[in-house]
Amino acid sequence: MSRRRERAVLALLLAPVTLYLGVFFLVPLATIVVFSFLTPGLYGGVEWSFYHWNYGRIFGWADGITEVFEPVYLRILGRSLGFAALTVAICLVLCYPVAFWVSRLPERWRALFLFLVTLPFFSSLIVRLYAWLLILRPSGLLGEGLMALGLRSTPLELLYTPVAVVLGMVYVMIPFMFLPLFAAIDTLDRAQVEAALDLGATRTQAFLKVVLPQTLPGIAGGAVIVFIPSVGNFIVPDILGGARGLMVGNLVEQQFLAARNWPFGSALSVIIMTVVLTVLLVFVARLRARGA
């Protein structure tokens, strides 16, 4: 009786989220997968007949008549993955020491600092990226500032370069890396570090054998949360990249709008999801293995 009741309560508690995810996550996901195997409609939308060329033109089995294979799509995907990985690496290097420093601050200062990290969320991403456009343009704050300080003699050529795109993505993603890192570092058992040092470990050894393994979950969490939205990001390359460094997110957007090719856009989306999921599974499995 009580077990049956427990089950009923559990079902009741799980029902809302299951329904919600079922309707708003699984159905759209299934739609994307199904659309990616359909024939593109002439004016957008789809025609309900099987069509595998959406994948063929990406992976190379297109016949050259119905669809043409072009390596450009794989290259764009590769570039997006590279940019995302770089964003993760830079965010990690920047955030790790800061998270340590903040975890050592007195309680009141810590609260203030955490508030400052989340402050950007209070304004629109688009507005903030336009602000970066104003900073990065040759006659902008950064360029003029460096010239006024005598650090540069020629105007800064950053805007509309891949550097600007990565810079913008790092800026957007820093809070997402910082918060999980901070959570892990804050709960670090400092007694263990002291014990390691007392027992003759060098500082490097103590870091590698004690600190790093304990903060690994935070690193993994931050890396995952930063990597996923970075791969598909299209706003940053749009505004700061001047559409010269096309990323896969821009490509998907273009397929659904200007090119009116929904199935091809869906196929690209399915591939992004598959690649991201695979990369993450391998990454997490490796971390687990090392952590264990």
Add this chain to the structure above:
Amino acid sequence: MTIRTVAALALAAALAGGPAAAEETLALYNWGDYINPEVLKRFTEETGIAVTLDTYSSNEEMLAKIQAGATGYDIVFPSVHMQDIMLKLGLLEKTGISAHPDFANIDPAFLRSKEDPEGEYCLPYAWGTVGIFYNEAVTGPVAGWADFFAIPEKTGGKISLLDDMREVMAIGLIMNGKSVNSTEPADVRAATDYILAQKPKVTAFTYESMALLASGDLAAAHFFVGGNVFFTETPNIRYVIPAEGATMYQENICVLASAPHKENARKFLEFYLRPEIAALNVSQQFNGTPNVPANGLTPDFIRQNPNINVPPETMARLQIFEDLGPALRAYDRAWNTIRTAQ
């Protein structure tokens, strides 16, 4: 462009949250910054019909939303080729606007829709050109595309093109002497090669060029005639319709088949037939109007600028986009190649 989409969505959300009034309403779905707010104010003052305005940034964005079943909009402003597509898809309502006595104000040359040659569905709204804005103090005189692409080497100034597949491909087609609607693979290839050859000189493909032109970060930019609105006080920044040829656009006011307020929509079309209303729009938008008497009512500096109030000999070198049908695929591939080339 995405940014405007987000802004439009935010606006839509804000509007959706408003109080449900019992008064008469009309819901417009238009390009961003493509109607003088004063026109809407006047309409409301005269008719008592409250107007809401949502915006989109491309024909395809609007079509995708209407196709996906967005309801609640009464009036859309498609380009001519998109009007043809929407008519083929049965998305537009017949208004019989051409039977109105004031329709005589409309120059028949602007009845460009192939599917609606008599104007029984839509009212020709506005038209304009896509050309070159340049900072004459930096670039010297610029007459056309050849001068434009020579700017970086000659002066060190930077240039930008629109982030728009059809507009950029059109430059390549024009420079090869082809139609901007060519579906010949050889023409598309030649146009692609031309643009690829220019690409190293192009700093960016972007819609955000006007602010950078004003700040001096760009020396010249490919943009719509409406950009003139930013440069009324800056005589060194000039607009030219390229000598080799250029594209023009024309949008029409159409009523959706799904419109909830068809009667109010018809009133708006009739209101917009009046020359003083069309002229009021031009005085803020800087584009052309098909309303013949309205052209005599616009401010002097617009009426006397041959790059805005275009004479017939310039008109002759303008081309308008048509739908490419299946050939759109070849353009899309070319555009990806152009954007990823190093």
